[in-house]
Amino acid sequence: MSIEVQNISKSYGAQKALDNVSFSVKKGEIVGFLGPNGAGKSTLMKILTTYINSDEGTASVNGNDVNTNQKAVQLSVGYLAEHNPLYLDLYVREYLEFNADVYKVAKSRIEEVIELTGLTPESHKKIGQLSKGYRQRVGLATALLHNPDVLILDEPTTGLDPNQLVEIRNVIKNVGKNKTVFLSTHIMQEVEAICDRVIIINNGKIVTDKKLDNLVSDIVEQVIEVEFDKVVNEALFTAFSDLKSTKNTHDNVWELTFETEEDKRPAVFDFAQNNGLRALQLSLKSKNLEEIFREKTSKKS
Numbered sequence: 001m002s003i004e005v006q007n008i009s010k011s012y013g014a015q016k017a018l019d020n021v022s023f024s025v026k027k028g029e030i031v032g033f034l035g036p037n038g039a040g041k042s043t044l045m046k047i048l049t050t051y052i053n054s055d056e057g058t059a060s061v062n063g064n065d066v067n068t069n070q071k072a073v074q075l076s077v078g079y080l081a082e083h084n085p086l087y088l089d090l091y092v093r094e095y096l097e098f099n100a101d102v103y104k105v106a107k108s109r110i111e112e113v114i115e116l117t118g119l120t121p122e123s124h125k126k127i128g129q130l131s132k133g134y135r136q137r138v139g140l141a142t143a144l145l146h147n148p149d150v151l152i153l154d155e156p157t158t159g160l161d162p163n164q165l166v167e168i169r170n171v172i173k174n175v176g177k178n179k180t181v182f183l184s185t186h187i188m189q190e191v192e193a194i195c196d197r198v199i200i201i202n203n204g205k206i207v208t209d210k211k212l213d214n215l216v217s218d219i220v221e222q223v224i225e226v227e228f229d230k231v232v233n234e235a236l237f238t239a240f241s242d243l244k245s246t247k248n249t250h251d252n253v254w255e256l257t258f259e260t261e262e263d264k265r266p267a268v269f270d271f272a273q274n275n276g277l278r279a280l281q282l283s284l285k286s287k288n289l290e291e292i293f294r295e296k297t298s299k300k301s
Contacts, residue, residue, distance in 0.1 A: 001060075002027045002150050002180035003048065008057035010043055017043040018054070019204035027149070030173075030181040032191035032212075035201035036297050041184040042082060044201075045154050048182070049079045062149055075103075078143030078179075082154040084136060088128035092119060092138055095127055096145065103146040113141040117171050133164030140171060151175065153183040157190055169193055188290040198289070202297040215292060221259055223285040224268050228252045229278040236275055240267070255285070 003025035010018040018040045025031050035041050046052045047059055050070040058065065064072040087095055096110045114123050117137045122130055127138055136156060143151060156172065157165050165187070172181065173194055185191060191198060191212070198215055200208040208215070221244065230252060237246050237256065242264075247255040258264045265282055272279040 001025060002029070002062060003182060004058075004060045005044070005048075006058050008044065008047065008054045008059055010040075010047065010052075010054050016204050018047075020057070021201070021204070021206055022057075023199055023206060023209055025180060025182055027180055028178075029197055030176045030195050031183070031197045031199060032195035033182060033184040033199050033201070034186075034188075034191065034293060035184075039201045039297070040204045041201060042154055045079075045152050045182075045184065048073075049077055049152055050074060075146065076149050078146070078148035078151045080136075080139045080143045080151075080153045080156055082158065084139040086127050086135060086138060089126060091126050092123045092130075095138065096141060099142050099145055105146050109145055109147070113144045116144065116175065117141045118167065131164070132159050133161070133167055136160065136164075136168055137171065140168075140175070144175060148179070150180045150182065153181065155184055155186070157185060157187055165190065188288070188293060192289050200293060200296050207296045208292075212289075215289070221257060222261075222264060224256045224258065224264055224282065225249075225285050226254055226256065226268050226272075226282050227280040228254070228272060229280055232275075232277065236271075239271060240264075 001024045005024065006022050008018050008021045009016065021040070021044065033041055043052070047054050048061060048066060050066050050073050053067055060066060061073045062076040064076065066073050090098070093110060096113065097107065100107055100110055114120055117140050119134065119137050119141055122134045127135060130138065140156070153172070157168050160168060169190060172183070176194070195212055197211050198208065199206060232252065232254065234246060234248070237243055240256070240258070242258050242260045244257045244259045249255055256264070256268065263284065265284060268282060269279055
């Protein structure tokens with residue numbers, strides 16, 4: 001495993017940031033680590049990158065224990081912290097040369113990461129002159145300098161405009177072809193576009209750990225959107241025994257939420273026929289990641 005976390009707990013005074021967290025990440029996976037503010041995401045990432053120690057449990061990166069073999073962990077991990085600390089007065093190449101000396105890597109690697117992260121057009125500038133998007137590229141280039149097997153990225157797209165989001169997303173997808181990527185973000189579209197798997201943490205506990213393609217499978221619920229040809233009395237919907245909720249979105253369009261895996265579209269069509277209505281359109285709406293995230297994190301663990 002590239003990352004192995006077993007029964008990790010961490011408290012700050014009376015506040016428990018992580019509560020018996022366990023999971024593993026295989027080599028080559030791109031995993032989205034999601035959770036509301038204060039859920040414990042950054043704390044876990046700091047433990048995995050040896051910045052802080054856990055109170056209980058064990059963790060390893062590329063088989064190296066984060067407490068007893070910190071140097072090996074640091075050499076195998078590329079870390080982009082949430083606020084991406086940079087020396088703004090240094091030129092891009094100057095900053096990368098400084099970090100290359102720290103990691104003791106060949107200077108030729110600098111040009112490789114500049115090209116890999118799309119920094120070439122701005123590489124002659126001081127970091128303080130760069131846009132937020134290009135500063136994130138500098139952070140990614142620094143994380144990639146020593147060619148680590150694992151990338152840990154804490155909110156890599158925070159504060160970026162839509163064009164910058166696409167650019168950084170493509171950079172991450174590109175470098176993720178040959179590396180394990182473990183990233184946190186609040187932007188669900190980024191996870192859907194980049195990640196193979198999603199881990200959701202809430203109040204310090206893992207509440208979901210699934211392949212992205214299979215994430216919806218544990219939600220025994222479906223939403224049918226139907227447009228009728230005339231006004232419908234909401235009381236008529238009581239004919240459905242497994243109906244969870246109804247919502248009149250506009251005009252004669254309704255969203256009917258059922259608690260069942262059975263496809264309810266035929267039943268809704270029959271309902272219209274039986275009540276002298278016509279279903280002008282009828283569709284099954286899939287839940288997106290944002291809706292699933294809200295469900296998983298709306299309750300206290």
